Amino acid sequence: QQQVKQSPQSLIVQKGGISIINCAYENTAFDYFPWYQQFPGKGPALLIAIRPDVSEKKEGRFTISFNKSAKQFSLHIMDSQPGDSATYFCAAVTGNQFYFGTGTSLTVIP
């Protein structure tokens, strides 16, 4: 059973546009929701994370929106740049258990 569902699988955005990636989870015991950015040939790097007692967290151009009642959270990348082109993974964490989404391949067109 997939604990975290991520969409879309791929996304193409014009430079300067907003990229939005969505995740939904099922287990209410999750207590931490990170997003990871992965470039080809590299390991995932923590981008931004949120705890369920917060509805939104912003770091620079990256924002997580969290809807606890709907069990959904999303990553918004404002003013998307070609350098943002990467694969993005959401995750839900409980204890030491990570449940990763299936990933979104983002391409930002100049």
Place this chain on the structure above:
Amino acid sequence: SAVISQKPSRDICQRGTSLTIQCQVDSQVTMMFWYRQQPGQSLTLIATANQGSEATYESGFVIDKFPISRPNLTFSTLTVSNMSPEDSSIYLCSVKKGVLNYGYTFGSGTRLTVV
């Protein structure tokens, strides 16, 4: 956050052979994790390696196929044994530093191709 050095970064191996992947951390960490990322897929946890005890394997992964060592608090190895083309993946180690959930860092991975 911790800095992880993972070796080798990539390798091409013959079917039936074994490869040992090393994960070195720049500071002592309690928990180390090994993940597999198959081409175009998400990350799947293979096992959790704690110093001084046997590794804990996830469903679908067995010690005979993926033996793990954790000799100290800064180092671990994962061996992929008797390899087949289906083992072609990226293997990543990850560490948790501290007790807070957001203290997780991933290594850059080992891209394994089995021919």
